[in-house]
Amino acid sequence: MSSTARMLERMAERESAWQLLLVRWSEVNSGSEHAAGLARMCAELERAFGELPARASRLAPAAGGRAPTLSVRCRPEAPFQVLLSGHYDTVFAAHDPFQRCKAMADGCVNGPGLADMKGGIAVMLAALTAFETHPAAHQIGWEVLLNADEEDGSHGSREHLIAAASRHHLGLVFEPSPVADDIVRSRKGTATLLATARGRAAHSSQAKTEGRNAVVALAEFLLAAQALNGEIDDIVLNVANCAGGGAVNVVPDSARAEMHLRSSRVAEGERAIARLREIAAMISGREGFGLDLAGGFNRPPMEAQAAVAPWVAALQTCARELGQTVVERDVASASDANFFAAAGLPTIDGLGVDGDEIHSDREFYRPASLGRRARLVALLLARLADGSLERPALRPLST
Amino acid sequence: MTIPAPILALRDRGDDLRDRLTSWAHINSGSHHYAGLERMREALRLAFQPFAGAQIETVVLPGTPAKALRVRCRPEAPRQVMLSGHYDTVFGEDHPFQRCALLDTQTLRGPGVADMKGGLLTMVAALEAFEQLPEAVNVGWEALLTPDEEIGSDASAAVIIETARRHQLGLVFEPARSTGDLVQSRKGTGNFTLTVHGRAAHAGHIPNQGRNAIVALAELLVALQNIPAELPGVLVNAGRIEGGSAALNVVPDFARAGLNLRITRVADEALVRARLQTLLAPFQAREGFSVELTGVFDCPPKECGPAEEAVFAEWQRCGLALGVAPFSWVHTGGGSDGNLLSAAGLPNLDGVGPVGDGMHSDREFCRLPSLVERAQIAALFLSRWARGEISPLPQKT
Numbered sequence: 065m066s067s068t069a070r071m072l073e074r075m076a077e078r079e080s081a082w083q084l085l086l087v088r089w090s091e092v093n094s095g096s097e098h099a100a101g102l103a104r105m106c107a108e109l110e111r112a113f114g115e116l117p118a119r120a121s122r123l124a125p126a127a128g129g130r131a132p133t134l135s136v137r138c139r140p141e142a143p144f145q146v147l148l149s150g151h152y153d154t155v156f157a158a159h160d161p162f163q164r165c166k167a168m169a170d171g172c173v174n175g176p177g178l179a180d181m182k183g184g185i186a187v188m189l190a191a192l193t194a195f196e197t198h199p200a201a202h203q204i205g206w207e208v209l210l211n212a213d214e215e216d217g218s219h220g221s222r223e224h225l226i227a228a229a230s231r232h233h234l235g236l237v238f239e240p241s242p243v244a245d246d247i248v249r250s251r252k253g254t255a256t257l258l259a260t261a262r263g264r265a266a267h268s269s270q271a272k273t274e275g276r277n278a279v280v281a282l283a284e285f286l287l288a289a290q291a292l293n294g295e296i297d298d299i300v301l302n303v304a305n306c307a308g309g310g311a312v313n314v315v316p317d318s319a320r321a322e323m324h325l326r327s328s329r330v331a332e333g334e335r336a337i338a339r340l341r342e343i344a345a346m347i348s349g350r351e352g353f354g355l356d357l358a359g360g361f362n363r364p365p366m367e368a369q370a371a372v373a374p375w376v377a378a379l380q381t382c383a384r385e386l387g388q389t390v391v392e393r394d395v396a397s398a399s400d401a402n403f404f405a406a407a408g409l410p411t412i413d414g415l416g417v418d419g420d421e422i423h424s425d426r427e428f429y430r431p432a433s434l435g436r437r438a439r440l441v442a443l444l445l446a447r448l449a450d451g452s453l454e455r456p457a458l459r460p461l462s463t
Numbered sequence: 464m465t466i467p468a469p470i471l472a473l474r475d476r477g478d479d480l481r482d483r484l485t486s487w488a489h490i491n492s493g494s495h496h497y498a499g500l501e502r503m504r505e506a507l508r509l510a511f512q513p514f515a516g517a518q519i520e521t522v523v524l525p526g527t528p529a530k531a532l533r534v535r536c537r538p539e540a541p542r543q544v545m546l547s548g549h550y551d552t553v554f555g556e557d558h559p560f561q562r563c564a565l566l567d568t569q570t571l572r573g574p575g576v577a578d579m580k581g582g583l584l585t586m587v588a589a590l591e592a593f594e595q596l597p598e599a600v601n602v603g604w605e606a607l608l609t610p611d612e613e614i615g616s617d618a619s620a621a622v623i624i625e626t627a628r629r630h631q632l633g634l635v636f637e638p639a640r641s642t643g644d645l646v647q648s649r650k651g652t653g654n655f656t657l658t659v660h661g662r663a664a665h666a667g668h669i670p671n672q673g674r675n676a677i678v679a680l681a682e683l684l685v686a687l688q689n690i691p692a693e694l695p696g697v698l699v700n701a702g703r704i705e706g707g708s709a710a711l712n713v714v715p716d717f718a719r720a721g722l723n724l725r726i727t728r729v730a731d732e733a734l735v736r737a738r739l740q741t742l743l744a745p746f747q748a749r750e751g752f753s754v755e756l757t758g759v760f761d762c763p764p765k766e767c768g769p770a771e772e773a774v775f776a777e778w779q780r781c782g783l784a785l786g787v788a789p790f791s792w793v794h795t796g797g798g799s800d801g802n803l804l805s806a807a808g809l810p811n812l813d814g815v816g817p818v819g820d821g822m823h824s825d826r827e828f829c830r831l832p833s834l835v836e837r838a839q840i841a842a843l844f845l846s847r848w849a850r851g852e853i854s855p856l857p858q859k860t
Contacts, residue, residue: 097709155710180665215710252667256711267823268700268723269650269796272691279701279720280688283681290678302666302714303677305707312654312702312721319704321677324666324711397667397712421672423665423713 067199068446072439075194079435083173085112086186086434087165090175095157096216102131105152109134109210112189116196118208129220131212135228138196142205144448144458147232147409148192149225149400150184150239150416151214155423162425171431172419178429184238184416185210190438191445198442200450207232214400217256217362222403229404233458234375235411236441237401240429241418242393245383245436247376248414249392251402252300252326253333253365257340259285261308261347262354265317275315276352279308282319285355288343289323292336299336300326300396326396328365363402368394372410374456379412381453382443388436410459415441464784469595470842473588473835480584480834481571483510485563487580488573493555494614497528503550504532507608510587514594522607524618529610531619533626536594540603542848545630545809546590547623547800548583549612553823560825569831576829577819582636583608585816588838589845598849605630612800615762623800624807632774632848632856633811634841635801638819639833640793645775646814647792649765649802650698650725651732655758657683659706662751663716673714674751677706680718683754686742687722694734696727698796724760725796732760765802770810770856774844777853778812781843787836810856815841 065073094105110120118138125132134152154177156162165175177183188208195201209228211221218225229235242248263278271277286303293301301323308319327333340357347355376392383390393414401413417437419429447453492503504521511519511534522531529551552575554560563573575581586606593599607626609619616623627633639645659680664673684701691697699722706718726732739756746754775792782790792814801813818833820826847853 155708155713157708215712217711254712267797268652268702269698269725269798271698271700271725275700277701279704280684282704283684283701286678286681287685290675290681300666300668302673302712303675303681303707304666304711304713304715305709306677306718307705309701309703309721312700312723313652314702315700316702316704322707322709322711326667395667397665421664423710424663424672 082190089182096153098158099130123224125220133211133221133224136208139205145232146206147235149209172428174428179240179419180422187437191441194442195445203449229407229409235404235409237413238416239399240416245388246391250368250394251366252328254398255325255361257323257359260320260356266315268313278319298332363398364406366402366405469592494551496556527618532608534606537603542602543630545633546606547635549609572828577638578822581829582816585838589841592842601849623803627804627807627809633804633809635813636816638816641820643790645792648767650796651764652762653760655722657720658755660753661716664714676718698725763806765805781840
């Protein structure tokens with residue numbers, strides 16, 4: 065039996081252990097704003113990845129960030145460097161009722177962050193644990209990079225992500241698979257926008273005369289903004305939150321809302337923002353009212369990369385060997401892969417587990433996909449390490 | 464019409480009233496400042512103490528440490544009048560507006576000088592003159608001074624209504640308008656919460672499984688703006704909005720708005736409710752959404768009836784006899800405890816306090832000469848009522 069076959073065989077024995085570890089991680093709340101929970105999750109990850117022959121370090125977040133980016137690096141001197149990236153925050157806040165996992169009738173597991181994307185982190189750990197038993201492992205240096213604010217826009221970690229992109233030849237991102245065994249080829253860019261409406265306060269008995277209701281002005285703006293979804297192809301605009309006013313017998317003089325905008329093409333994105341500015345100007349033109357729009361694109365669109373094609377071909381070869389079919393998909397949501405692609409790193413995304421209904425309390429994953437994905441990634445690394453698969457040309461690194 | 468000497472003598476009390484009003488305004492009695500409310504209640508107790516035969520009582524209110532002050536005199540007299548006022552103000556302990564200033568010799572600016580410490584002083588001054596008159600034996604009065612009018616009178620509503628039921632007439636010492644006009648009628652008001660539940664989903668695709676609760680609420684709030692045009696006399700204020708979360712890529716499944724609705728006539732309530740149901744129905748029928756409206760019109764409109772018409776005509780007659788500049792009365796959108804008196808079936812005249820403006824802002828002022836004038840009118844009215852010179856008031860059935 066070959067070393068590679070033995071590696072794959074051993075992986076099957078540990079599959080249920082990884083699934084149990086994932087449930088444990090899922091039940092550690094690590095909402096993007098929950099600093100204490102993020103600290104607990106970071107410690108869990110440090111302990112788990114500490115089993116590998118690698119050096120872990122905590123990269124401090126930029127101002128405003130709540131938790132460090134965890135970097136686990138192995139053989140930085142090796143000729144071929146692979147980046148494995150993910151995030152350990154989730155969208156579920158500390159007080160969200162959705163905190164526990166439960167088995168579903170069809171064999172799936174429902175729980176916070178199982179698919180997005182603690183499952184992907186488990187895939188990384190399972191794959192690297194297996195790969196490090198392979199005799200050719202010394203051919204590949206790798207770095208696991210786990211940030212704590214992806215769901216919040218990666219503002220505190222993006223400098224670390226961009227810096228890491230420049231020291232690797234290939235990026236693997238473990239966001240959940242788009243469907244079944246598929247991977248992600250392109251993602252939309254995302255903009256965060258803040259609309260602030262201003263009016264004039266008055267007692268509510270003077271609502272029609274003195275008052276200028278900022279809540280109503282904001283509501284009109286939001287309806288026009290939402291309508292852009294049908295007006296401009298290729299954008300997705302989400303009105304995400306709103307707040308304004310106070311005592312109900314006072315005409316509110318201020319109200320605000322945050323919106324999230326996605327576009328796969330820069331031109332469409334800019335057109336949407338220009339339309340929003342027109343609508344804001346129209347409302348600002350009314351006597352006693354103002355509407356300010358702040359913000360812009362946060363993650364650039366990730367367009368299909370030519371340089372990633374040979375790596376995808378290698379992955380598909382490994383998949384066939386395992387009886388899997390891997391198809392490239394274009395998806396709407398942005399991830400940190402958008403930063404890696406923009407930085408010129410050939411990046412394959414969507415290598416995490418198979419699941420769905422993310423960002424809701426119906427989030428679930430298919431447990432079998434954890435092992436399938438881990439075998440695929442471990443096999444790709446092993447084949448690239450021992451030369452049994454032709455390695456695509458490596459891009460020159462700047463340092 | 465002869466003016467009794469003690470009522471004429473009020474003319475010399477201008478400086479005294481100005482100084483007392485200033486000292487009262489300097490006691491902060493914001494609705495939530497309980498220590499300040501207690502100090503103000505003590506100042507009022509001292510002001511009522513000189514009235515021989517008056518029983519002064521502190522009234523405990525449910526759910527608040529703040530208390531009301533009740534002063535009752537001659538409960539056995541054939542005619543009974545309720546004198547209504549509140550001693551809280553909208554200005555909290557930490558509000559910058561705490562001191563009075565004379566804008567000119569006739570205008571005092573300060574917190575609560577019009578709304579309604581000036582009104583309380585008008586009440587006291589009127590009683591000081593009236594109690595010197597022999598005919599006072601025919602009128603019993605009950606002053607009920609409450610600490611929570613500015614925050615909706617939730618705690619004192621029950622005691623106000625219970626008190627109103629044992630009187631034939633109510634006088635509400637809210638300020639007169641800046642024109643000198645009294646208040647003919649007031650809008651009723653109700654606070655409502657409009658809640659929309661949608662469905663959360665990752666907002667990565669269009670279409671998606673999500674149902675955006677904020678967008679649905681925005682549609683409702685815009686639609687609600689048409690109600691005042693469709694139902695004249697109705698006002699709608701969307702006073703507060705909240706919804707969604709910091710996770711911007713999640714379709715929000717929850718949004719809520721706080722509404723304040725005002726109606727002019729009691730009959731408006733059913734019309735507004737029907738209109739709201741019609742507006743909400745299509746939203747409630749939308750797949751994936753649930754829409755809920757909760758709340759009540761807890762403060763009914765104060766409508767003007769024949770008893771109010773009669774009392775106001777007498778009030779004008781008294782003003783004319785005293786040489787006070789002519790005044791009328793007007794409808795106002797703001798509520799007062801006068802609404803509660805009306806709800807209890809007590810005919811009442813509202814806005815009988817001094818002339819002022821700028822209420823609820825740091826521009827609040829009181830026209831000082833009106834303290835004397837309005838106290839004289841109130842005292843003269845009570846004197847004539849006590850002497851039987853005013854025909855019996857039409858009673859509500």
